[in-house]
Amino acid sequence: MNFSLALKGFLNQGNARTLAAKKNVIGSFMVKIISMAISFVIVPLTINFINPTQYGIWLTLTSMVGWVSLFDVGLTQGLRNKFAEALAKHDIHLARIYVSTTYFYISILFTAVWAVLVVANSFVDWSSIINVPIVMDSEIRMLTSIIITYFCLQFIFQIIKTILISDQKSAKASFIDLIGQSSSLLIIWLLTVFTEGSLIFLGLGIGVMPVLVLIIANVYLFSTSYKKFVPNFKLVQKKYRNKLMGLGLKFFMLQLAAMIQYSSSLFLIARYFTPVDVTAYNIAFKYFLILQGVFMIILSPLWSSSTDAYFSGDYDWIIRAVKKYLLILIPFVFIGLVMLFFADQFYDFWLGKGVVNIDYKISIFSFLFFLSGMFASIFVNVINGIGALKIQFYVSIVTSMGFIALALVFILVFDLGVWSIILASIISNVYGYLIAPIQLYKILVVRNINSIWFK
Template identity: 50%
Template sequence: MNKLFSPIYQYFKKHLIKGNARTVLAKKNIVGSIFIKGGSIAVSLVMVPLTIDYINPTRYGIWLALSSIVGWFSFFNVGMTHGLRNKFAEARTRGDNEAARMYISTTYAVLTIVFSAVWLVFLFVNPFLDWVNILNASSEMRMELSILAIIVFTYFCLQFVLKIIHTLVTADQQPAKASLINFVGQIISLLVIVVLVKTTDGSLINLGLALCVAPVAVLIIANIYFFGTSYKDLKPSISHVNFSQSKNLFSLGLVFFVIQIASLVQYQTSNIIIAQSFGPYQVTTYNVVYKYFNVLGMGFGIFLTPFWSASTDAFFKNDIGWIKKATKKYLQIGLLFVLAGVVMLFISDTVYKYWLKGQVDIDFTLSIWGLVFFSSFMFASIFVNFLNGISALKIQFWASLISPVIFVASAYLLIDYYGMGVHALFISSLIASFNGIIIAPLQYYFIIYKKKKGIWIR
């Protein structure tokens, strides 16, 4: 057995250590992420039919719609974690641990204050919210939905603070470790749901607890572990909180904030629009297709994740050759994923049948548009990640101001005027993604090949 696998091991070992330090680190994280995120993808796919079987397709659609609405409150993050990611990476590149610790401590302090306040306000407002009408659900679910909203909202507030450790590990060009944190939380949630299926009747409240408590517990342990070992010298402390310096995070974070709002409108409102226009059941069909083809996005993300922080390091050191070479490789990898997506499309009906045990009917047109959307998403993400890494955000900022309007307007136009089905949401997403699909590649070209500055580099 050793003789069989030894040549394979030696081959990978040789190629993993080939290239400069930045490339080697990226390769190691990609290999680690393949196994971790591969497992994460498998768990997420298993979770869908298991969850639908536990609470039924309509209630699953209600769960997704409620999660999307609560996800809106993430805008109180004000993009600070993205600002921290770039500032932390820059500080580490300079070897300035004091600045890095200040950014970390300040981010923890600000987000703790903000989300504590938001959580208290929500507890006060929640009794006055009519979740039955908001989610187009049955009136008998009123109390259940109110309790579920508190569970989900509490989870969102906690994880936005605790996930700072995820941002730090990723910014330190170790995305495989960040993925491991998420994966462990998923595994525990899956095991809890398996137990629920075997021992209880379908309950949205039980589902909410299963999917929310485990990830938060894992994040708490991750914070304790990393700040007790790898980042012991960067451990957040009150003495390192500097609100006057937080403007460096806010100035960059504010731009990311606007960009995040655009993403929230485009991705989170989809479930709300579908629930209102077609009912909760169709929220499930849309999300099944989204999760199916998102396997491509998640798989491609395994390779692409190191590119953001590596771009920060390479651009800061003026290593333009490395950026060109890396971008070309990512385009080639993306093409392979698109070809894999075509295969996924042709076998999609069979996969849905066995995956979902015939509980959900999926229109083939919806699958076609799912593939088109994720193919475009992978292409755009290459250039957007590079621009995010070098903080060239001005054009993306202005595009983000109008893309939400374009998304919502085109969605309702396609549904109400042209009578399109659920696939209209994928088409609207493509239209609203004009920055990533068209402008970002042009911006990359002008910065890297034409050495342009001005608006292109801001």
């Protein structure tokens, strides 16, 4: 009873913005725990359905096709800020214009992208690009077409999740993902029972259900709680597209930098090492992603809450929030060290002893990568919410190119292992853990609105 009263008191303490953040954190936490459990079940199930080499091929292809997200040109991220800004000003009509405009242009963009990529795919020599036997070329070409199709459909229909997150309902967005993920798990399990290992079946099993869930979520939400924001072709306006892209193009560049790092990492490993090494890298990545995943649940309301607080002039709320998140980060450091110490034992328990051999250095640098990323995300989320992206924009141009150069130097000149690619990523993320804290101090404390820090 005392715990129940304490929890109720915690949930009801604070202003409306803080209360919404607390409820989303708790809701997202419950959903994310289940989601992470499913993710950990899917990996060994998938590897057993195919094999470690094919799983490495799957990871490489999905990361490369993931580059289609760049054709979003920042529209959905622009919507996230502009929708929250319109709600903060109680302008429902403007919010609906932003929603309608985003759906219209994203649909056109990704339909065109799908057509071009499916045609181009038939001319690509995949066996030489990702270092696999030529006999697999036709299978990989078909798999790539499947991946391209469901990626493009996802980017159209997942706009509804951006709306939910912007409206400080990130728990609902996470729940949509959970339903799609659970459906994929069921399909993969059925495949292991009734079919032989196949990359084509895997692609269909993982891709179809999440897209179907997103379509259902769009129909349901726009028929009920978000009916007043339902997209309308008559509300599509080019000038609002430009407003979305004005902010969105900066997000696009930041998204490009992140894509270069992750996708290029898998490609470099497949190219200069082996597909099995891609699997080893991804296993360590997923293991330490647990740490960041839990932290990001707690952090998830900060972006949209910062947008609301900033445009409401409540700078002190943002400062208090940042300090609280820095304190919350401390126990994650110690938990991460424990995870690192028991990493090898966990891999054997998770996948089976000897199924995939993972260099301990990969685990060490994966831990450092996520630790530095969690620290950086506190400051970057606030800055993204405020929309002061100019410095981050220019730094990302340099660091994204610098990452590839640094990784190639480590591999080709110093003959270092897979772990060196993670080290190159850590060094390249200098904006988040070094420059962003300085920028946020300048914005919230110094408050010289004419300086570059505010732009």
